Amino acid sequence: MAMISDLASFFATYEENWASWWPQLLPAIWVTIKLTAASFLLALAIGFLLALGKLSRNRLLRAFATGYVELARGIPALAILFILYFGLLPVGIVLDAFVAGFIGLGMSGGGYFAEVFRAGILAVHKGQREAAASVGMTPFTSFRWIILPQAMRVILPPMMNLFISLLKDTSLCSLITAPELMLRAKDLAMMSFLPMHLFVLAGALYFLLAWPMSLLARHFERRMRRGYRAG
Template sequence: MPAIGQFDLELFVRILPDLAYGALITLKFTTFSTLLGLVIGTVMGIFRIVRNFILNAIAIAYVEVIRGTPLLVQIMIVYYGLPAAGINLPPDIAGIIALGINSGAYIAEVIRAGILSVPKGQMEAARSLGMTYLQAMRYVVLPQAFRNILPALGNEFIALLKDSSLLSVIAIAELTRTGMQIYAVTFNAWTPLLGVAMFYLMMTLPLSKLVNYMQRRIGGEHVHT
């Protein structure tokens, strides 16, 4: 058995399928959680800008509480705390809900900024055509807002991809936990953890390049318009 701290190429090759599977689990949780966060964030982002004190207060409280507390604590509340209230969730569902709620708070601010970036004349023009506020928001404002905030949403996906490693505390076999399980069996930390880092880089670097491309493209189009 190799000494602790020694990189073992043979072991690295053997564990690649396990790490790849862990990476797929990580991508699955990140994707579902981001979709949930997008739904929550869109609703809360709209609540932030409507002229309704109660809705404003709900959105502000949600954003401040979620952004002001650690994601790890939120995961543990959803998985370990809710059973005390009679709500028992399997680890997969609890993980997606916790990540989605956390992501929603950040996406809410992105959505709010995106909506405010759309000229007010767009809403006024839609309303003058007989659309209701919700119709104008759905068909006119939000499509333009989403186009403007795509790079920011991409950055949020990348951040959540890395933060999903915290799901290991509730026994979800994502990439980080897979690496730790291999370490527990082999007593070799360097090999699996360097493999974990490599897989995270393989996922985040292409996404970062895509986000940068979208930023340049959108920025260039804004300059020309």
Template sequence: MIREFSSTDILFIVTAVRWTLILSAIAFAGGAIGGLLVALSRTARNPVLRQAATGFIRVFQGTPLLMQLFLVYFGLAVVGLPIDPLLAAAVALTLHASAYLGEIWRGAIEAVPAGQNEAATALALGYRDRMRHVILPQAMRIATAPTVGFLVQLIKGTSLASIIGFTELTRAGQIINNATFQPFLVFGTVAALYFVLCWPLSLLARHMETRMRRALTR
């Protein structure tokens, strides 16, 4: 039976924001670890590591995130390994984030002037010390703005987890809409909450890009 859209429904939708944030945090943290490994592999001298990282990026950037969610959630169930929707979404989004952050950070590492690496080598610093003390600190400054920008996309990407039954913000909206049949009010509320989550991060990314551009032109 269809009922009216009420304040209780709004509270239910707002409460679901925490799951969107939890999933985003898990995926971003896991993607940061994976992305660093991918970036280091992409810039390594070992051709096997470079090719493996390139293949990983091509697979996860060349296929839709929705298909990746389906493969993790339904694929593991087919082979007898049923998985919780939260865990499935976290794994798929982590792999997705690893590919994109790895490429972002690879570009940032390669953007560090070659003279910095040469100077560190002249000081007899090994590869690990060069990356830790010289290259990565500078690369992370360059990568900060696009990394924040990707985080915005990742938060919005968590909406696809609703397809596999995980009750985050979008799924909560679907549940309430099925009960009230007032899509404009329900999904307008959902969209407003996504805006509140993402717009400040978008502004931060834009501000960082502007500061970086000014620093490079000095």
């Protein structure tokens, strides 16, 4: 009975404070969504270019792309965020916390996206390229209309999972004062002296943002498996 009473008291706190918490959390959720979208698009662009670099016949491009991928995957995203936000100050470069956040996460995520793109492109049988060349297609045309559409079937599921990872990694941006969900939850926790309630609520809100993307990733995985079985 005591446990039930404690749980009831725990959830009653949300009812008492929701009217004051929600108006402050809602803008922070919107910042988190924008931060995720911006970093995802940047990581997508960086990853695609790096994948092309790793598949290039040019040794310098391959070496640069390989080195970038290894560094991006080996350096914590938080270290990149600190370098961009704090480390550039001595040389006179001052970045807004939001800008530093999405650039840092995009640079870090680009290394992972590169391997996803590379694996997807290599999964397309080389006979597809040979068939495209035999009918007079240029390498660029065959890549755009033959290789990439088939590679996307392999790329989409892990891409959705990386999107979810970026969403969760936006919480790191609270450490460089980006006004996203985790920073606002920390501020409210310090003002209300209710850290457990606020951090449980923040975790629940992150879950509600990530869950639809997780369902979408599973949907693409099932579609891909059906396509392979049909093949």
